[in-house]
Amino acid sequence: MRQIKSLFALTKPRLVLMVLVTVCAGFYLASEEGTTNWASLINLLLGTTLTAGGSLALNQYMERDIDGIMGRTQSRPLPGRQLSPTKALFFGITITTLGQLYLFFTVNILASTVIFAVIFTYLLIYTPLKRKNPISTFFGSISGALPPVAGWVAVTGQINRESWVLFGILFLWQLPHSLALAWMYRHEYAEAGVRLLPVAHPNGKSTAFHIVFHSSLLLLVASFPKFIGLAGWFYFASALFCGLVLLAFSIIFALSRTTLAAKQLMHISLLYLPIVFLVMVIDKA
Secondary structure: OHHHHHHHHHOOHHHHHHHHHHHHHHHHHHOOOOOOOHHHHHHHHHHHHHHHHHHHHHHHHHOHHHHHHOHHHOOOOOOOOOOOHHHHHHHHHHHHHHHHHHHHHHOOHHHHHHHHHHHHHHHHHHHHHOOOOOOHHHHHHHHHHOHHHHHHHHHHOOOOHHHHHHHHHHHHHHHHHHHHHHHHOHHHHHHHOOOOHHHHOOOOHHHHHHHHHHHHHHHHHOOHHHHOOOEOHHHHHHHHHHHHHHHHHHHHHHHHOOHHHHHHHHHHHHHHHHHHHHHHHHOEO
């Protein structure tokens, strides 16, 4: 039973849940009124659960040495010696492969390809690049922004402007969120040899610039659903308000560059995403 709990923890269930929420949002927004294909949605969620959980397990396998150094990750299953690396590797490969095959045969090829792109950028670009170059955050944001696109193409079978807008919102949101988190734990990342932006440029100017710049872009891009017929005026007003709040906290961080300001920004960003996507779904055009 303890081994099962450790394997479950290896999949980072809360993060998988967030992925599934954005997949559902993309699926619902792409569906015509009253024509939701529930069987396809269930298959999509099952396949995505397996691939997301497996990818996160493989990420922990690849970063087990880093996790053993950083205080906030030392209790994870691998550095905590609750699982052997071999077992974690086998588990991660198995459920990721099963998830990919399941999506391919039960949803469609394009949805399977999009999820494969998530796995590829996350495991083969973002994860190893974290040790070498701060640009890894951008690749991590790409992988994190693709799940709603998978939901969209599962319905439509094509990538179009609506799916790109969903991608853009999630991509731009991740940068201030991730950089705020990186600033909070910059000393631990530095000790572990992870070259995120706050480690590579410790004075914080570059981190502050990218946080404010991408929060500003997000304010703009998050308005697009109204103007392409994806959502209505209620969504537009809500996204504008939430975006201005996020931008305000981004500017506060940029001016102070304190751990407290980064923590506040991180918490605000965690509120921003579910609110914006929920209102988009409620106010679907």
